[in-house]
Amino acid sequence: MQTAKEFAQQNRENILRDLKRLVDINSIKAEPEEGAPYGAGVRAAQLKAFEIAKELGFEQTVDCDGFIGYAHSGREDKFLGVIGHLDVVPVGDGWDRDPFDMYEKDGYVMGRGTGDDKGPLLAAMYACKYLFDNKIPLKYGIRVLLGCDEECGMSDLAYYLENYPEPVFAFTPDAGFPVGHGEKGIYSSDLVSAPITDGKILSINGGMASNVVPDRCTVTLDAAYAEAVKKAAEGSDYYDITEEDGKITVTAKGQAAHAGMPWGSLNANLLAVSLLLKAGILEGEEKKAAEFVCDVMNDLDGGFIGIAAEDGRFEPNSIIGGMISLTEDGRLCLNVNSRYNTAIAPEDIEKNIENKAAECGFEVRNVGNSGPYYLEPDSPAVKLMNEIYNSVTGxxxxxxxxxxxxxxxxxxxxxxxxxxxxxxxxxEWVGTAHMKNEGLSIDILLKSVEIYAETLMRLQEVDF
Ligand SMILES: [Zn+2]
Structure with a gap:
């Protein structure tokens, strides 16, 4: 029998050819069309993946109304799942070459989606081909789910789980090795003050996304406050202050970080609002609202808002204020994003934040909340997969x-x-997921084929 390693090496050119077939399709989410809920590009990538799955020897491919699809072999009552995704994030500026014309350079394949997630998904599909080619007996069926909306809310998998049976066990090749056996809960909401009358802040805009500690926040005020603000900013490198048409604009410059790892960052929203407080120009309701949002952003562990907790499994809980603005009816609005562990129940996260906000005159809007999950690291599948990864990679x-x-x-x-x-x-010329010049090491791609092939083969021996 051919080893998984031999298989991966022998299929190198085919794998790269098929990856190019997928990467060359621009599958950024777009306006829905008939039969293409995530737009024509995502749909085209999905159809291409079906085509490849058939070539690789899957017994069937099933289109779940364009939301998601799967390739399947073996029994359908009990099956293992692999889920990756074909949608990609927007490209942004600064690419050396066309992001949708995959090319090889010095051991890397370059293009949007090579690493996130078309390459890893294709590696898993080729791993299945290894099992088919070598006639490995399948105690469990194998289903590769071809996700189409991972980057914008995972409505694809939600659609699948509503309408189709869940795998007895699944892995997603969409993160890092070895085995990710737990994910923190994710909570986000807008904390909104009461309407502020006669506020001094004419506009405030900080942050682009809920899940990032922002490095820029701009505030405009009447030029009458120029002196007070400049005095408060004296000796600090964090602020640019400009004056024009009777107004001043303060730009606070912080240090960005992902919401999941905010420690050591410097929130520009916090810098901006604290400067206004320090300058002593805010009064009444506006001052109180500003103090509240600063207190929230100052305590990254969530102590102030009442959600700090540790569970010994994950990092401590965290909360950031990713975006700040004034609403049309003059309320100060801080978008918060918390990552929380298993020491606090998802409903308590919501309740505690609600209570503290209410106490300080804020209401909570647009809540999103998805609880943590945790599989024991010594569960048979986790242990087995970790061992396989370690033995293949040494x-x-x-x-x-x-x-x-x-x-x-x-x-x-x-x-x-x-x-x-x-x-x-x-x-340095190779970008990571979501960045310009996204690329994937061909060596890692082929190793992944080997690891996934071993895994799908040996998971057949585990009882689910
Ligand atoms: Zn991904």
């Missing part, structure tokens, strides 16, 4: 938990598995 890494969210959290028995390698630094 490393000695431990299963890990994370503060980000993958498809795994939506299922009852699932983990994240690959295919970023911990500690492996790509050359």
């Amino acid at each position: 490393r000695n890494d431990e299963p890990y938990v994370m503060s980000g969210g993958t498809y795994a959290r939506m299922m009852h028995n699932a983990v994240a598995f690959g295919c970023e390698m911990p500690g492996e630094e790509a050359p």
Whole structure:
């Protein structure tokens, strides 16, 4: 029998050819069309993946109304799942070459979606081909789910889980190796003050996304306050202050960080609002609202808002104020994003934040909340997968938990598995997921095929 390693090496050119077929399709989410709920590009990538799945020898491909699809072989009452995604994030500026014309350079494949997540997904599909080619007996069926909306809310998997049976166990090759066996809960909402009359803040805008500590926040005020603000900012490098047409604009410059790892960052929203407080120009309701949002942002562990907790499994809870603005009816609005562990129930996160906000005259709007999940690291599947990864790579890494969210959290028995390698630094011309010049190491891609093939083969021996 051919080994998984031989298989991966022998299929190198085919894998790269098929990856190019997927990467060359611009599958950024777009306006829905008939039969294409996420737009024509995502749909085209989905149809291409079906085509490839058939070539690889899957017994059937099923289109779930364009929301998601799957390729399946073997029994359908009990099956293992692999779920990756075909949608990609927007490209942004600064690419060296066309992001949708995959090319090879010095051991890397370059293009949007190579690493997130078309490459890892294709690696898993080829791993299945290894089992088919070598006629490995399948105690469980194998279903590769072809996700189409991972980047914008995972409505694809929600659609699947509403209408189709869940795998007995699944992994998603959409994070890092080895096994991600837990994910923190993710909470977000808008904390909104009462309408402020005669406020001094004419406008405030900080942050672009809920899940990022912002590095920029701008505030405009009447020029009458120029002196007080400049005095408060004296000796600090965090602020640019400009004056024009009877107004001043303060730009606060912080240090960005992901919401899951905010420690050590410097929130520009916090810098901006604290400057106004320090300048002593805010009064009454506006001052109180400003103090409240500063208190929230000052306590990254969530102590002030009443959600600090540790559970010994994950990092401590965290909360950031990712975006700040004034609403049309003159309320100060702070968008918060919390990553929380298993020491506090999802409903208590909501209740505690609600209570503290109410106490300070704020209401909570637009709540999003998805609880944490945690599989024991010594559960048979997690242990087995970790061992396989370590034996293929010759490393000695431990299963890990994370503060980000993958498809795994939506299922009852699932983990994240690959295919970023911990500690492996790509050359600086290779971008990571979501960045310009996204690329994936061909070596890691082929190793992933090997790891996934071994995994799908040996998971057949585990009782689910
Ligand atoms: Zn992804």
